Structure formats: C-alpha cells, structure tokens
Amino acid sequence: xxxxxxxxxxxxxxxxxxxxxxxxxxxxxxxxxxxxxxxxxxxxxxxxxxxxxxxxxxxxxxxxxxxxxxxxxxxxxxxxxxxxxxxxxxxxxxxxxxxxxxxxxxxxxxxxxxxxxxxxxxxxxxxxxxxxxxxxxxxxxxxxxxxxxxxxxxxxxxxx
Numbered sequence: 176x177x178x179x180x181x182x183x184x185x186x187x188x189x190x191x192x193x194x195x196x197x198x199x200x201x202x203x204x205x206x207x208x209x210x211x212x213x214x215x216x217x218x219x220x221x222x223x224x225x226x227x228x229x230x231x232x233x234x235x236x237x238x239x240x241x242x243x244x245x246x247x248x249x250x251x252x253x254x255x256x257x258x259x260x261x262x263x264x265x266x267x268x269x270x271x272x273x274x275x276x277x278x279x280x281x282x283x284x285x286x287x288x289x290x291x292x293x294x295x296x297x298x299x300x301x302x303x304x305x306x307x308x309x310x311x312x313x314x315x316x317x318x319x320x321x322x323x324x325x326x327x328x329x330x331x332x333x334x335x
Contacts, residue, residue, distance in 0.1 A: 197276060210271055211250070221299040225275060230291035231266055237293060241283045246275040248293070280305070 213227040229237065229250055238249045251270045278299065285296040 208271075210267055210269070211273065213273065215275075218296070221301075223281070223297040223299075225295045225297065227273065227293040227295075228291060229288070229293045231268065232288075232293075234288050237288065239283070239286050239295065241277075244277050244279065244281075246277055246283065246295070246297075248273045248275075248295070 211227050211229050213225060216224050216226070218224045225246075227248060232250050232252070236250055236252055238247075238251070240247045240249075249270070249272045252268055277297070280301050281297050281299050283295060284298050285294075287294050
C-alpha cells in the first residue's frame with residue numbers, strides 16, 4: 176500500500192487542507208467496486224459530463240442527489256417476485272451507490288437516461304464576486320477614453 180505524506184506541503188500552503196484530505200481519503204478507500212462503469216468527459220471550457228452504464232435500471236430506480244461538493248448516484252432495483260431459472264447471469268442486477276467529488280461552484284444542469292446510459296451534465300459557474308478583478312494602487316485614476324479615438328471621431332462625424 177502506498178502512503179503519501181503531505182506534511183511538507185501542508186506547512187507551506189494555506190487553505191488547501193480540504194484538497195489534501197481528499198487525496199488522503201481517496202488513497203485509503205481503495206475503490207474496489209467498479210460497478211457501474213462510468214466515463215467523465217469535458218464537454219466545454221466549464222462543462223463536464225458523467226456517463227454511467229446502468230443497463231436494466233428504470234428512471235424510477237435511480238436517485239441522483241447533489242449536495243455541497245458531492246454528487247451521489249444510487250440505483251435500487253425493485254423486488255422481482257417472479258421466479259426465474261437463470262442458466263447464466265452476466266447482467267448485474269444489484270443495487271449501487273457511486274459518489275463523485277465536485278469542485279466548488281460545479282452545478283448539476285441535467286440528467287437523462289437513454290439506451291442504458293445515465294448522462295449527467297455538470298457546469299462550473301463561478302459567481303461574479305469570485306472572478307478576478309483589477310485593483311487600483313494608491314487610488315490611481317481609472318482609464319478614460321483618449322481624445323481622437325475611433326468612438327470620438329464617429330460621434331463628430333455624426334454631429335457634422
């Protein structure tokens with residue numbers, strides 16, 4: 176078992192405790208169950224898509240829950256009271272729970288189930304208050320339009 180020690184990084188960084196905790200927890204958990212198989216893809220600059228292969232599940236059998244920084248997909252098959260004699264069982268009939276850690280400001284936009292594939296669309300939407308801004312130093316003047324620019328000459332042409 177590989178054990179990573181993040182102590183030197185914790186000493187020289189501020190505010191990354193959650194990231195290091197996530198890395199350590201994922202290394203410990205082992206993630207032995209690979210059911211159901213899934214893909215994660217980037218579909219745009221701030222858009223992502225998770226596709227899970229959930230053959231045999233109906234929309235009412237699947238529960239999708241989005242909480243702060245966590246997306247949980249659960250599948251529970253309804254009890255089948257019909258007696259069947261299987262000669263070979265290759266299609267999984269068991270329930271599942273799959274969890275995905277989401278970055279800050281990632282929202283679930285849509286979920287669709289078609290052809291045995293559950294597609295969940297995600298989008299990162301950073302609030303305006305969190306976007307980078309230019310800060311003036313010592314109250315220097317803001318930029319202003321310079322006389323003789325294209326906008327000024329267009330306005331003079333219209334006035335004439």
